[in-house]
Amino acid sequence: xxxxxxxxxxxxxxxxxxxxxxxxxxxxxxxxxxxxxxxxxxxxxxxxxxxxxxxxxxxxxxxxxxxxxxxxxxxxxxxxxxxxxxxxxxxxxxxxxxxxxxxxxxxxxxxxxxxxxxxxxxxxxxxxxxxxxxxxxxxxxxxxxxxxxxxxxxxxxxxxxxxxxxxxxxxxxxxxxxxxxxxxxxxxxxxxxxxxxxxxxxxxxxxxxxxxxxxxxxxxxxxxxxxxxxxxxxx
Numbered sequence: 584x585x586x587x588x589x590x591x592x593x594x595x596x597x598x599x600x601x602x603x604x605x606x607x608x609x610x611x612x613x614x615x616x617x618x619x620x621x622x623x624x625x626x627x628x629x630x631x632x633x634x635x636x637x638x639x640x641x642x643x644x645x646x647x648x649x650x651x652x653x654x655x656x657x658x659x660x661x662x663x664x665x666x667x668x669x670x671x672x673x674x675x676x677x678x679x680x681x682x683x684x685x686x687x688x689x690x691x692x693x694x695x696x697x698x699x700x701x702x703x704x705x706x707x708x709x710x711x712x713x714x715x716x717x718x719x720x721x722x723x724x725x726x727x728x729x730x731x732x733x734x735x736x737x738x739x740x741x742x743x744x745x746x747x748x749x750x751x752x753x754x755x756x757x758x759x760x761x762x763x764x765x766x767x768x769x770x771x772x773x774x775x776x777x778x779x780x781x782x783x784x785x786x787x788x789x790x791x792x793x794x795x796x797x798x799x800x801x802x803x804x805x806x807x808x809x810x811x812x813x814x815x816x817x818x
Contacts, residue, residue, distance in 0.1 A: 587636065607626065612638065660674075668719050671692045674708060675695065678701060680696065680697075695711060713738060738758045740757060754776075762813070762814045
């Protein structure tokens with residue numbers, strides 16, 4: 584295994600990990616944006632390292648597009664302000680507290696006072712947002728007719744899908760929708776609920792989505808297509 588750096592036009596250095604594999608016929612390249620930003624290259628046993636690096640050069644524009652569409656993680660710390668679930672939230676730390684306190688204001692702002700040790704600050708903020716997301720998620724689901732409600736709900740951290748619905752009636756949602764505008768999060772919820780009637784993306788399915796969501800569904804869908812990568816900015 585050898586390590587190199589792939590330098591983006593922004594100046595960010597992406598680690599390149601090259602692995603030699605017996606039985607492999609061609610060079611393969613896989614950019615990863617999470618949990619770490621890396622490029623993994625696998626090459627056949629007899630292929631020289633220089634050939635693997637030339638292959639990376641040929642794929643430079645493609646790699647640039649992938650990493651530029653998924654910005655590096657932002658590190659949160661006490662006194663920062665972030666937006667989630669429709670609120671601009673100031674993050675504070677108070678090590679004398681054992682529990683968190685979430686204070687809502689009337690102007691769509693809030694304060695989250697995080698207790699415990701400071702080295703647990705990021706984790707406790709993340710866990711709070713996940714828990715709060717589940718509460719809001721259930722409220723959105725229950726705003727639809729009962730016949731669309733899932734049998735089971737799960738919250739996950741997925742990189743390629745915002746939601747899914749199985750034939751058994753189980754629905755999964757990415758908790759990162761917490762960082763989207765509430766109308767966009769609601770669009771994903773109604774999208775998955777519509778699959779209770781149509782397990783495809785036929786015209787009938789999209790009519791059902793529109794019926795459940797109401798006016799503005801195309802705007803919410805367009806926002807997610809354009810800004811979806813930004814929802815992975817934190818954690």
